[in-house]
Amino acid sequence: MARLLTVVCLFVLSCCVSGRSIYKNSGQKFDEKNKDHWNIQAQWFLSTKVAMPLNTKRAKNVIMFLGDGMSITTLAATRVYLGQRYGHLGEELKLSFEAFPYTGLAKTYCVDHNVADSACSGTAYLAGVKANSGTVGLSAAVKRGDCKTQQEGIHSVTGLMDWAQKAGKGTGIVTTTRVTHASPAAAYAHSADRKWEADSDLPKKGTHCDDIAMQLVRGRVGSHIDVVLGGGRRNFFPKTQRDMEGYRGYRSDGYDLIREWLMKKEILGSSPKFVYNRQTFMNLDTERYNSVLGLFSPDHMPYHLEAGLDDPTLSEMTQKAIQILSKKKNGYFLFVEGGRIDTAHHETKARKALDETAEFAKAVEAALRLVNIEETLVVVTSDHSHTMTYSGYSKRGTDILGLTNKMNASDHLPYTTLNYANGPGHKYDVNNTRYNLIMDDFSNSNYTYPSLVPMGRETHGGEDVAVFARGPWAHLFTGNYEQNYLPHAIAYAACIGSGLTACQAKL
Template identity: 75%
Template sequence: MNLWIILIVCWYGILCEVGCRSVHRYKQAPQNLFDEKNKEHWQLQAQWTLRSKVLAPLNKKVAKNVILFLGDGMSITTLAATRAYLGQQRGLNGEELKLSFEIFPYTGLAKTYCVDNNVADSACSGTAYLTGVKANSGTVGLTAAVKRGDCEGQIEGRHSVTGLMDWAQRAVKSTGLVTTTRVTHATPAAAYAHSADRRWEADTDLPSKGPRCDDIATQLVRGRIGSKIDVVLGGGRHNFYPKNEIDPEGYSGYRSDGVNLAREWLIKKKSQGRTPKYLYNRNDLLNLKVNEYDSLLGLFSPDHMPYHLEADGDDPTLTEMTRKAIEMLSKNKNGFFLFVEGGRIDTAHHETKARKALDETAEFAKAVEAAVRMVDAEETLIVVTSDHSHTMTYSGYSKRGTDILGFTNKLNASDSLPYTTLSYANGPGYKPHEKFLRHNLMLDDINHLNFTYPSLVPIVRETHGGEDVAVYATGPWSHLFTGNYEQNYLPHAIAYAACIGNGLTSCQSL
C-alpha cells in the first residue's frame, strides 16, 4: 500500500474513533470529518496528535539495529514541497500529507556549519553526523586540524576519526552502506575513509606532486573499516576499474594504477573466509539468494546512479537496495548498522532542477517506509536527517492545490510577469534581464524534466544553505533526538542507544 493511502486510512480510522466518542459527548456527529471547513476536523486532528504524544511510552531498550537515513540536501523547504508534489500526483491538495518519516514520534533540529565555513558541504557534515567530530569543509574523517588538500596531515594518522561504522564493527554487528551516488562520494566516504580532500575518490584524482595519499576507493577495499563493511550498494564503478579495462557493462575504468579494486574486493573477502558476491545490475540484485552470501558489493553505474525520473529499469531503486541490504544484515544475531543515503536530492538542487529534487525526496521516503516495514520497531532505532540545506524557496500566496512545480496563481510580480512557487537564491537558473524586466517564464517549458528553476544570482552550481536541518527518530531511545543541537551530537546519541563506541551508553549506569 502506498504511503499516502496508509496515511489517509490511518487518519480515517482516527477520526472514526474520536468521532464516535464525540457522538456521545455532543449527541450529534459531525457531518464530514474530512471537511477542512468543519471545526471538528481540526479539533479532532489536534486532539489525536496530543493524545498520541501524551500516551507514547519511552522505549529505553538497547537498539540492536540502527538505520541512519540521510537525505543529502533535504532541506525543510524540500520536505514541504515534496508533500505537495506527492499529493498532487494523486489528485489531492498535498500540503496535508506527511512523508513516511514525518510520522515518527520525535523530531529535532541539527546545526550544520563546518569548523571553517558557516555553510556546510557534504564532507564536513558527513564527518560530523557519522563520527561525532566537526571538521573542515572538503575533508572526510579527519579533525579540523587538517586543512583541505593536506595530504601529509592525512598520512600522519593522528587526526583521523572513526565513528558509527567502526563502533558497530567492534561490537561484532554487521554493517552496510547504500547510496544513489558514487559509493566513494563525500557522504558515504565519511563512514569509512580518511581523506584530506573529498575529490580524491580514485588515484587519478590525487595531486601529481608531493606525498601520495590513499584514495577513497582504495580505502573502501583495503582500509581497516572499509574492508569490513558487509554490504556496499551504489554507483561509482569507474573508480574501481583501471583505465585499460572495460567494466561488465562496457564502460572504461578511471584508475591510473592498473588495479581492479572490484576484483581485489572479491579476493580479499574470500581470504577472510567470507562468501562474497559482486553485482552490477538490478536483475542480479533482486534475484540474489541472501542465505548463500555474507558479503555484497553492488556497483550499478560508472558514475552516480541515474535519477529516478530518468532510470530505464536496469538500475535498482533506493528502496530495492535498502530492502536487500536489510535482508543481508539481519542475519547477524548481534544486529546491524546500516547507513542509507538519498544522494541525488542534492545533485538535482545544485542544478536547480526542482522537479527531480522533489521526486528523489519522494523516493527517499519510500525507502524509509520499506525499512520500517521490515524491522522490529521495538529493537531498531531509525534516524532520518539531512546533511545541509539548499537555497530553494517556497513562496507566494497560491491557493491550495496549486501545482507546486508551476506558477503562483495570485497576482504577477510588480513587473507584471509571472513567477514560480519554487525558486533559488543562486544557481544556473538565472537568466539576464531584458530592458530592465525579468525573463518571461511564459516563454519556457517549465514542465520539462530538466527545466532549471529561476535563480536570483548567476552561478554555475547552486550552493548549499546554512540553516538547520530536521532530524526524525523512532525506536529505542529516539526521544534523545528532540531539541536543537550540533550535528555531531547525532552519532553520540545513536551510540548511546545501541551500546557501541567508547562514550556513555545506555548499558552503563550514570
C-alpha cells in the same frame, strides 16, 4: 497500481489512516472548513503524544537515513508534490518519517565555513567530530588538500561504522550516488580532499595519499563493511580496462579493486558477491551471500525519473541490505543515503529534487516494514540545506512546480512558487528585464527553476536541518544541537563506541 496506492496511503498517514479513523469514530465529516475538523485532529495528535511510552531498550539495530540536501523547504514542497500526484491538495499530508514521534534540529556549519558541504557534515553526523569543508574522516586540524597530514593518521576520526564493527555488528552502506562520494566516504575513509575518490584524482606531486576507493577495499573499516550498494563503478577499474557494461575505468594504477574486494572477503571468511545490474541483484540469494558489493553505474546512479528497468531503486537496495544484515546475531548498523536530492538542487531542477525526496521517503517506509521497531533505532536527517524557497500566497491546490496564481510582482510578470537564491536558472530578457516565465514548460523534469544570482551550480544553504527518530532512545534526538551530537546519541542507544552508553548507565 494497488501497490502505488498503498504506498501513498502510508505517506499520507495522518489522512488515510489516523485521520479517517478518528472521523469515523466521532461521526464527524472530514472537512477543513469545519472547526471540528481541526479540533479533532489536534486532540488526536495530542492523545498519541501523551500515550507515547519511552523506549529505553538497547538498540540492537540502527538505520541512519540521510537525505542529502533535504532541507525543510524540500520536505514541505515534496508533501505537496506527492499529494497532488494522487488527487490531494498536498499540504495536509505527511511523508513516512514525518510521522515519527521525535523530532529535532541539527546545526550544520563546518569548523571553517558557515555553510556545510557533504564532507565536513558527513564527518560530523557519522564520526561525531566537526571538520573543515571538503575533508572526510579527519578533524579540523587537517586543512583541505593536506595529503601529508592525512597520511600521518594522528588526526583521523572514526565513528558509527567502526564502533558497530568493533561491537560485532554487521555494517552496510546504500546510496544513489557514487559509493566513494563524500557522504558514504565519511563512514569509512580519511581524506584531506573529498574529490580524491580514485588515484587519478590525487595530486601528481608530493606525498602519496590513499584514495577513497582504495580505502573502501583495503582500509581497516572499509574492508569490513558487509554490504555496499550504489554507483561509482569507474573508480574501481583501471583506465586500460572496460567494465562488464563496456564503460572504461578511471584508475591510473592498474588495480582492479572489485576483484581485490572479492578475494579479500573470501580470505576473511565471507561469502561475497559482486553485482552490477538490477536483475542479478533482485535474484540474489541472501542466504548464500553475506557480503555484497553492488555497483550499478559508472558514475552516480540515474535519477528516479530517468532510471531504466535495470536500475534498482533506493527502496529495493535498502530492503536487500536489511535482509542480508538481519542475519547478524549482534545486529547491524546501516547507512542509507538519498544522494540525488542534492545533485538535483545544485542544478535547480526542482521536479527531480522533489521526486528524489519522495523516493527517499519510500525507502524509509520499506525499511519500517522489515524491522522490529522495538529493537531498531531509525534516524532520518539531512546533511545540509539548499537555497530553494517556497513562496507566493498561492491558493491551495496550485501546482507546486508551476506558477503562483497571484500575479502581484511589481514588474507584473509571473513567478514560480519554488525559486532558488542562486544557480543556473538565472535568466534576463532581451530588454534586461526579468525573464517572462509564462511560456516555459514546467512539466519537463530537466527544467531549471529561476534563481536570483547567476551561478553555474547552486550552493547549499546554512540553516538547520530536521532530525526524525523512532525506536529505542529516539527521545534523545529532540531539541536543537550540533550535528556531531547525532552519532554520540546513536552510540548511546546501541551500546557501541567508547563514550557513555545506555548499557553503562544501567549498571
